[in-house]
Amino acid sequence: MSEEEKKKISYSGMQATGMLHLGNYLGALKNWIPMHDEYECFYGVMDLHSLTVRQDPPQFRKTAKSLYVQYVAAGLDPEKNCVYFQSHVDAHPYLSWILSCFTYMGELSRMTQYKAKSEQHADNVNAGLFTYPVLMAADILLYQATVVPVGNDQKQHVEIARDIAQRFNSIYGDVFTVPEPVFGKNARRVMSLADPEKKMSKSDENQNATVFLLDDRDTIIRKFKRAKTDSGSEIIYSSEKPGIMNLMDIYASVTGKSNEEIEKEFSGKGYGDFKMAVGEAVSDALSGVKNRYDDLMKNMDYIERCIKENNEKARYVSGRTLSKVRRKVGLTDIL
Numbered sequence: 001m002s003e004e005e006k007k008k009i010s011y012s013g014m015q016a017t018g019m020l021h022l023g024n025y026l027g028a029l030k031n032w033i034p035m036h037d038e039y040e041c042f043y044g045v046m047d048l049h050s051l052t053v054r055q056d057p058p059q060f061r062k063t064a065k066s067l068y069v070q071y072v073a074a075g076l077d078p079e080k081n082c083v084y085f086q087s088h089v090d091a092h093p094y095l096s097w098i099l100s101c102f103t104y105m106g107e108l109s110r111m112t113q114y115k116a117k118s119e120q121h122a123d124n125v126n127a128g129l130f131t132y133p134v135l136m137a138a139d140i141l142l143y144q145a146t147v148v149p150v151g152n153d154q155k156q157h158v159e160i161a162r163d164i165a166q167r168f169n170s171i172y173g174d175v176f177t178v179p180e181p182v183f184g185k186n187a188r189r190v191m192s193l194a195d196p197e198k199k200m201s202k203s204d205e206n207q208n209a210t211v212f213l214l215d216d217r218d219t220i221i222r223k224f225k226r227a228k229t230d231s232g233s234e235i236i237y238s239s240e241k242p243g244i245m246n247l248m249d250i251y252a253s254v255t256g257k258s259n260e261e262i263e264k265e266f267s268g269k270g271y272g273d274f275k276m277a278v279g280e281a282v283s284d285a286l287s288g289v290k291n292r293y294d295d296l297m298k299n300m301d302y303i304e305r306c307i308k309e310n311n312e313k314a315r316y317v318s319g320r321t322l323s324k325v326r327r328k329v330g331l332t333d334i335l
């Protein structure tokens with residue numbers, strides 16, 4: 001058995017909607033980048049999941065491709081990681097159907113994301129929104145992933161994938177690896193710069209609330225300068241200072257410094273200095289992403305070659321699991 005085959009498997013992905021922002025980067029993507037040393041990694045552009053919300057077809061096609069290129073521009077190497085589109089691999093919706101027959105209405109209706117999304121899109125509470133976690137379980141279980149590096153908000157979804165895997169295994173034997181969610185060191189979510197009580201979101205109406213991966217240096221610094229801070233003037237990590245707390249989390253995450261080190265660094269200095277330092281540190285961390293993105297967009301041949309090669313690999317690996325599942329549940333052989 002080769003080195004490659006002995007590595008444990010990691011699986012993750014993001015929905016193909018909108019531009020990546022600092023929350024996506026610090027909460028997930030940044031943690032994915034070094035993982036290929038230890039794991040064999042699969043990352044999907046989760047375009048089937050995006051269909052739970054109505055999409056404009058030409059725009060959607062562009063956004064999905066753009067997400068792939070943003071992954072790569074941010075440092076995810078498509079030659080060391082299997083980066084691919086979920087919708088290019090038929091095994092995903094196929095296994096999702098089978099798993100939906102092993103998932104209870106009750107457990108799906110307890111999902112907090114389903115409850116939130118169905119309020120947010122009250123005019124389109126479709127069945128896909130409800131079975132979203134089953135497709136996600138299929139994504140993960142098809143690749144026999146041991147770990148799933150995600151942001152905190154996905155914890156419940158990985159847990160239901162574990163429950164489904166265990167339930168299936170208890171009936172049919174060891175078919176699926178039971179996956180474990182893993183979170184980055186910086187466990188707190190990145191909050192909106194305009195309202196630190198709210199999660200940073202790509203669709204925020206306030207232009208200054210969200211820092212995008214492809215923002216230029218001046219824009220990033222301007223957004224941090226305008227970040228909402230709290231009363232008082234000291235840079236200390238306290239739940240009474242949600243604005244400063246958010247900025248400290250961001251600063252800690254991009255510089256690797258501890259809260260104590262940051263407090264020391266800025267003792268005697270004001271919010272203005274601190275905001276400027278965070279803005280600079282973030283734009284340093286993201287420097288090059290925009291240029292690499294522009295270059296890659298001009299060289300789609302390279303990206304397309306990676307997509308094709310990785311598709312083959314994803315189809316092969318997921319196909320093995322799907323064949324096993326078909327056999328276990330008693331579906332007839334395909335002649």
Ligand code: TRP
Nearest residue numbers: 011012013014015046136139140
């Ligand atoms: N639900 C995830 C999100 O919104 C995206 C996702 C879909 C995913 N399938 C997955 C993440 C499988 C990890 C593993 O971010």
